[in-house]
Amino acid sequence: MAIAFHFAARSDVGMVRSNNEDSGYAGPHLLAMADGMGGHAGGDVASSTILGALVGLDGESFSGADATRALLRRITAANAELGRMVQEDPDLDGMGTTLIAILRARDKLVLAHIGDSRAFLVRDGKVAQITKDHSFVQSLVDEGRLTPDEASTHPQRSLVTRVLTGGDEEEPDVVVRQAVVGDRYLICSDGLSDYVARDTIDEVLTTERKPDVCAERLVQLALRAGAPDNVTVVIGDVVDLTRGPVPSDSPQVVGAAAARRQRTRPIPVTPASKAAALSKEATGADDDDVQLAEEGPRSRRTTVLRALGASLLAVMVLVAGGYAAYAWTQSQFYVGVNDGRVAVFKGVDQALGPIDLSQAETTSGIDVDDLPDFYRGQLGRGITMSTRSDASALVRNLEVQAQACRYAKTQGQACTTVPSTWTTPTPSPTPTPTASPTPSGSVPTPTGTITATATPSATAAP
Structure with missing residues (x-):
């Protein structure tokens, strides 16, 4: 059976941060997401470097064992490159990145995972998390000192115990799974999983049939929840190519690794503009001011007044959104x-x-x-x-x-x-x-x- 992914990827800087340290990739045979860390020290450099080393695997034909070796070889080489970059530029010291990658190998899927980014599987209408966080709070859960619910709100839930930083012994967990037609895979940064309730994520994954619509909706839900962190979503549905071609085989690259923005509409880049965009979406307003045929031509005065009114409203929304975002930061x-x-x-x-x-x-x-x-x-x-x-x-x-x-x-x-x-x-x-x-x-x-x-x-x- 010839299989591939019907895929989509979306990313947003979030409601507070000014730069996107996440990188995402979605293609017919590879899904990958890296959540960079380090801020000015180069989280975006780390995530895009790791992801850039993997994209060449998309489209290659591997057996399960060959795919595992190829994936680990690329990750190891890219991680070593991070180490060399830090040696050459001390300003990059402290950068690192999580990684989740799913590579198709004939009828198998090879999943590599390190960090606290998460992967989910949707099968027969049920959603299951298929990765375990490499984090401080997860270790407390494993020891029975915290419940999963307590871990989700723990102050140190952002502390990860394993990431790629250029060290010699940093390796991801790797598992091989059977590819099943009809399965849906979601990989995401904690900008989604930390701010949108799990049952809400499950509902969207099981009700939205199109990967692009599903990914977009999840990102918007994270923004409405006030996510201050970057949020990146990559979705892949396993499809049978003998029943028809994949709707698109053009890979999607998002976040720090993107050569250009690949979104269906402009991306708001400040807290105020995000608030304005969400307000527009909530009211159902369209981007275009459509003139009905029976209205006839508008007078110049009417046009000017409408333009002034729209400008004033936009300023009010921007100010309100900016103040709300600033007020939130001062409660942290x-x-x-x-x-x-x-x-x-x-x-x-x-x-x-x-x-x-x-x-x-x-x-x-x-x-x-x-x-x-x-x-x-x-x-x-x-x-x-x-x-x-x-x-x-x-x-x-x-x-x-x-x-x-x-x-x-x-x-x-x-x-x-x-x-x-x-x-x-x-x-x-x-x-x-x-x-x-x-x-x-x-x-x-x-x-x-x-x-x-x-x-x-x-x-x-x-």
């Missing part, structure tokens, strides 16, 4: 770095032209250089918190980690660990060193023991 909090020390910021770590959308509320006495590499990387990108009290609790946790790290350094030990929890109580005094080194490369801390050997690093997804 994150923990970052201010003058080399850990600080709690109010707002989001973005700027809108000359306007900085955040300001430091409190600056602690914690020197960032006293923290393990894991924390320094997260703080450099900003750790989003739900409330001010959550942010303060994280600062208390970081004080404990700084104490432990300072002690480890006095013992000549590395301090590069991932914490077992982010909700440590208020720190107690720095522990007194013992006469002999702690066994197995561990150091005592106010909350127990932190292993001083290397563990998988975690990176904050955008």
